[in-house]
């Protein structure tokens with residue numbers, strides 16, 4: 001009997017702590033995500049998905065850039081889910097996998113899902129998605145990852161992803177076609193974030209999310225990107241994105257309803273973090 005009571009108490013306290021856990025990462029944006037590719041041709045140095053794939057033996061640091069399509073996942077039956085489904089969260093949409101990605105988005109859309117399309121946008125990719133899903137604008141929210149307005153900086157951290165100019169054109173195009181648009185400036189890759197926001201915000205219907213690089217050195221090591229130059233640049237980034245810099249940035253945009261702050265910044269400022277997934281706040 002005593003054991004039963006203890007078990008009951010334990011279960012209820014487990015439920016409580018699970019319920020009260022503050023959300024982080026992609027769970028801040030969407031309650032669920034969907035993927036069908038192992039690997040990503042963009043090969044970003046700071047990639048968390050790559051680090052996890054290397055850590056758990058699904059990929060090596062060298063072959064991460066080779067994209068392997070999982071046809072079973074691609075063609076799996078999709079049910080309607082509540083809230084946004086983030087696609088993709090552990091790879092990207094490249095010109096090479098575009099046809100498959102359009103098929104995948106189509107499956108999500110036709111079962112009534114709301115899709116948060118997250119990508120470092122190639123213009124040809126965005127153009128094709130906008131044309132194919134012109135009749136489903138209310139089910140798609142684009143979220144383009146743009147961590148800097150300097151192409152050299154982007155090319156250093158994200159060697160095979162599009163230039164700043166191509167990402168900006170993609171955002172402008174999706175906006176002009178009447179789609180809902182948003183930006184993820186996470187990780188911010190320099191301290192010119194204020195300038196970046198001013199350039200992008202006229203084409204954003206939803207929000208610009210700002211966040212810092214997370215667990216950078218550990219991830220760089222797993223990803224085989226821990227050469228002297230990269231570690232030096234990571235150190236510069238950490239030092240320049242100081243708490244004071246974060247606070248100034250927050251003060252600049254705190255009354256702008258289109259600017260949202262990721263967990264890394266919420267912690268510094270002292271903003272309460274939600275305990276429910278996918279609130280997008």
Ligand code: SF4
Nearest residue numbers: 040042043044047091
């Ligand atoms: S685009 Fe995303 S998934 Fe692809 S390597 Fe970069 S961070 Fe990783």
